Amino acid sequence: MTTSKEIVLDVEGLRMRYGPDDVLHDVTFRAYHGEVLALLGPNGAGKTTTIEILEGFRTRSAGRVQVLGADPAHGDERWRARLGIVLQSWRDHGRWRVRELLDHLGAYYAPYATEAIPRPWPADDLIRAVGLTAHADKKIRTLSGGQRRRLDVAIGLVGRPELLFLDEPTANFDPQARHEFHDLVRGLTDSHRITIMLTTHDLDEAEKLADRIVILNGGRIIADGSAGELARRIAGEDRVRWVCDGRRFTHSTAESTAFVRGLFDRYGEALGELEVHRASLEDTYLTLVRQAESGRGVMTR
Amino acid sequence: MNPAVTAIRTGWTRGLIELRQSFTNGADLLNHLLWPVLMLIVTFFLRDVEFGSTGLPLGTLALPSILGMNVAAVMVSMSQHLTADREDGTLLRAKATPHGVRGYLVGKVVALSGGLLADLAIFLIPGLFIIGGLAAASAGSWLTLAWVLVLGVVAALPIGAVLGSVFTGTRSQGLLQLPILGMIGISGIFYPITSLPEWLQAIAQVFPFYWLGLGMRSALLPDAAAGIEIGASWRHLETAGVLAAWAVLGLILAPIVLRRMARRESGSRVAERRERALQRIG
Incomplete structure (x- = not known):
């Protein structure tokens, strides 16, 4: 196992313009080998546009983009063979059976096998890995939403990609399916040396899966870091509540421990019902998005 | 193994799988059988109506x-x-797969040609029993049938690919049916073309429908039947010429148009179309 810090995704000054509107402004970020990067943001932030540019499905207006060392606008088939793509909604190949389709799509990758990376991933192993063994001979259109999504991921993985794109992987999932899906992705990153870029509007998902979170809002990156770093960077304003002489008080502070010590010093026994609420990543996220939307304090790294 | 060659082989397999699916699925099977049966009924009732x-x-x-x-x-x-x-x-999906579009197209050609062959057999074999007076016994007539068929498919598939790339959406595909039906109407399929006004004959002779009909008649009818054709001849040379011209045109245009179409595909486009389709239904 090497722990190289090879750059897999390198995006610099990416701009996208539709007609008179810029939907992406100067987007810059990187992803390193083996990392799970989440592109987090509200709907309409530009996440899908960004990921489609990286997949080579959309031509950017300006900026420098390198994906696995190549410009996706000119990526050849050899480059494409190293990518796995899972889009928001697939409903193709409804008449095919699960194993049949994986066998078929896998065949395209066979010529791209290397010493280090055998391709394709054998269909039955892959079906087991995504938990579809009981459905391997079913027609695809008879699968449930969650099963279909697992198949989509399996198809994304059939060529043993070095980089996997997941666009809103768990949209419309029930909590159980979401939980299983998260286990599946974590399993991938544990046992295979794969880089994953996913988009999500679900902060909880980003926090659970990603090594690093890039927050996109209104086509701009407003923050970039690990979940912990992001929470710290905004200097979480903890909320302290207490009751004194029958009156209820609330105070926000970054230094909650010191503040509470001060409270004890001042009020001693008179202090009651003390609560300290730590700034959560959710607060951080909401603060960031709110700041960006009100147009002030756009955060740069 | 060369990836492009692998893709062609994989595409071949893909075509066979799609072909099998189209014969093991209720709706498709009905399609395969309904038209030949309807047409057989039509020819059955026309079997004693003499032309002129x-x-x-x-x-x-x-x-x-x-x-x-x-x-x-x-x-x-x-x-x-x-x-x-x-x-x-x-x-x-094909686009996201290395050489996938190539495999997809090979698969389409295999599946559609195979389906066509099956459909022709479903119609022709009972037809030979129902209808008398066909000259289908000789090797020459099968040879003619074969070259007209091959040339016809090579002409029709690329044009179809161009039409499919240009007319986006199921609704415009529906509109496309009208001119096609009109063309069939004037192409001497159900009634000899020489009974039509000359200007209509001229239009019909631009398109492959007329020539494919003529080529098949030349293969399966006795030579005397050429008398009711334009110029009282089977015009094999012209048939080959027009079909080949359409084939060349299609084979030049199709890759350009298909490439342009494939380049424009992305996840959000598929999603957009899905939204529109849902609105139409809802």
């Missing part, structure tokens, strides 16, 4: 013409398949 002074029954004239029409109609299937596959993301 030729002494040839209309049913005998119509059977090979319908065969030719079916070959030309593979153009419509190609176009519809492309539209449907673009709408449900099959084409984008």
Whole structure:
């Protein structure tokens, strides 16, 4: 196992313009080998546009983009063979059976096998890995939403990609399916040396899966870091509540421990019902998005 | 192994799988059987209606013409398949796979040609028993049938691919049916073309429907039947010329148009079309 810090995704000054509107402004970020990067943001932030540019499905207006060392606008088939793509909604190949389709799509990758990376991933192993063994001979259109999504991921993985794109992987999932899906992705990153870029509007998902979170809002990156770093960077304003002489008080502070010590010093026994609420990543996220939307304090790294 | 060669082989397998699916699925199977059966019924009732002074029954004239029409109609299937596959993301899936679009197209050609062959057999074999007066016994007539068929498919599939790339959406595909039906109407399929006004004959002779019908008639009818054709001749040279011209045109245009279409595919486009389709239904 090497722990190289090879750059897999390198995006610099990416701009996208539709007609008179810029939907992406100067987007810059990187992803390193083996990392799970989440592109987090509200709907309409530009996440899908960004990921489609990286997949080579959309031509950017300006900026420098390198994906696995190549410009996706000119990526050849050899480059494409190293990518796995899972889009928001697939409903193709409804008449095919699960194993049949994986066998078929896998065949395209066979010529791209290397010493280090055998391709394709054998269909039955892959079906087991995504938990579809009981459905391997079913027609695809008879699968449930969650099963279909697992198949989509399996198809994304059939060529043993070095980089996997997941666009809103768990949209419309029930909590159980979401939980299983998260286990599946974590399993991938544990046992295979794969880089994953996913988009999500679900902060909880980003926090659970990603090594690093890039927050996109209104086509701009407003923050970039690990979940912990992001929470710290905004200097979480903890909320302290207490009751004194029958009156209820609330105070926000970054230094909650010191503040509470001060409270004890001042009020001693008179202090009651003390609560300290730590700034959560959710607060951080909401603060960031709110700041960006009100147009002030756009955060740069 | 060369990836492009692998893709062609994989595409071949893909075509066979799609072909099998189209014969093991209720709706498709009905499609395969319904038209041949309807056409057989039509020819059955025309089997004793003589055309003018030729002494040839209309049913005998119509059977090979319908065969030719079916070959030309593979153009419509190609176009519809492309539209449907673009709408449900099959084409984008191919695009996300290395050399996948190549495999997809090879698969389409195999599946549609195979389906056509089956459809022709479903129609022709019972037809030979129902309709008398066909000259289908000789090797020469099968040879003619074979070259007209091959050339016809090579002409029709690329045009279908162009139409499927240009007419996006199922609704415009529906509109496309009208001119096609009109063309069939003036192409001498169900009634000899020489009974039509000359300007209509001129229009019909631009398109492959007429020539495929003529080619099939030349293969399956006795030589005397050429008397009711334009110029009282089977015009094999002209048939080959016009079909080849369409084939060349299609083979030049199709890769350009297909490449442009494939380049424009992305996940959000597929999603957009899905939204529109849902609105139409809702």
